[in-house]
Amino acid sequence: MRAGGLRELKKTQTRQLIADTAASLFRAQGYDEVTVDEIAAAAQVSKKTVFNHFPTKEDLVFYRADEREAMSLAAVRERPPGVSILDSFRQLCSAQARLIPGIRRDLARPRGFYDLVNGNPSLQRKMYEVNAHLMSTLAEALASEAGAEADDPIPSIVASTLIGAQRTLYRRLRERVASGDDDETIESAHQRDVRRVFDRLRDGLGDYPPQ
Structure with a gap:
């Protein structure tokens, strides 16, 4: 696989990981009770990475x-x-x-x-x-x-x-x-x-x- 293809695959996997992590936290605790910082920590990515994939917290629900x-x-x-x-x-x-x-x-x-x-x-x-x-x-x-x-x-x-x-x-x-x-x-x-x-x-x- 070419380097560009690997980068796109990594981006897709990271996006899915963040979305799945957010969904699990929202189900367990509720939407308002979960912060983006907590989602980033649970997904083991930076807060900036979360916002790179999802510009707003609401976007995490509508991914x-x-x-x-x-x-x-x-x-x-x-x-x-x-x-x-x-x-x-x-x-x-x-x-x-x-x-x-x-x-x-x-x-x-x-x-x-x-x-x-x-x-x-x-x-x-x-x-x-x-x-x-x-x-x-x-x-x-x-x-x-x-x-x-x-x-x-x-x-x-x-x-x-x-x-x-x-x-x-x-x-x-x-x-x-x-x-x-x-x-x-x-x-x-x-x-x-x-x-x-x-x-x-x-x-x-x-x-x-x-x-």
């Missing part, structure tokens, strides 16, 4: 936000020829069923992700910022592909609709996992929801942007 944004953008930019954006997002939402085991683990832990966010105003604001940035970035990608004018509201409306569908379907999936149903029942209900939502959206969004 998967970039991954989520990349997946949503890939549904637009990297979809196969002939596949509509609506169908690409439908596939993305259908694949949420693979998250059932991880959701079970999160719900079984004290102070899981949503427990942390719902109990903290600064994290709620951060979640709003993350979602707003995702919708803005997706709208830009849609506008670029559609060749839309700068003042065209349609890309933003389509982006908000798609992200809203994605978030709502995921929330319902978590609620079903929390209800205690078995995985097969949960997945069947989730796929039914996905079909209903995207069949309803097809009349309005099916050919946007025109190919």
Whole structure:
């Protein structure tokens, strides 16, 4: 492996170590009770290194936000020829069923992700910022592909609709996992929801942007 590749691997490993360490401390003690100094000490890195990877303490909770944004953008930019954006997002939402085991683990832990966010105003604001940035970035990608004018509201409306569908379907999936149903029942209900939502959206969004 080249030196550049080794450096990138080291950065990725360090970032993951810091994120995992922070998550463990937040679950054990609570978000407000843990300082960045304590996270750095537990991860055996400097405080500066923590901030090099995560500019704010809130970013430590939302460390998967970039991954989520990349997946949503890939549904637009990297979809196969002939596949509509609506169908690409439908596939993305259908694949949420693979998250059932991880959701079970999160719900079984004290102070899981949503427990942390719902109990903290600064994290709620951060979640709003993350979602707003995702919708803005997706709208830009849609506008670029559609060749839309700068003042065209349609890309933003389509982006908000798609992200809203994605978030709502995921929330319902978590609620079903929390209800205690078995995985097969949960997945069947989730796929039914996905079909209903995207069949309803097809009349309005099916050919946007025109190919």
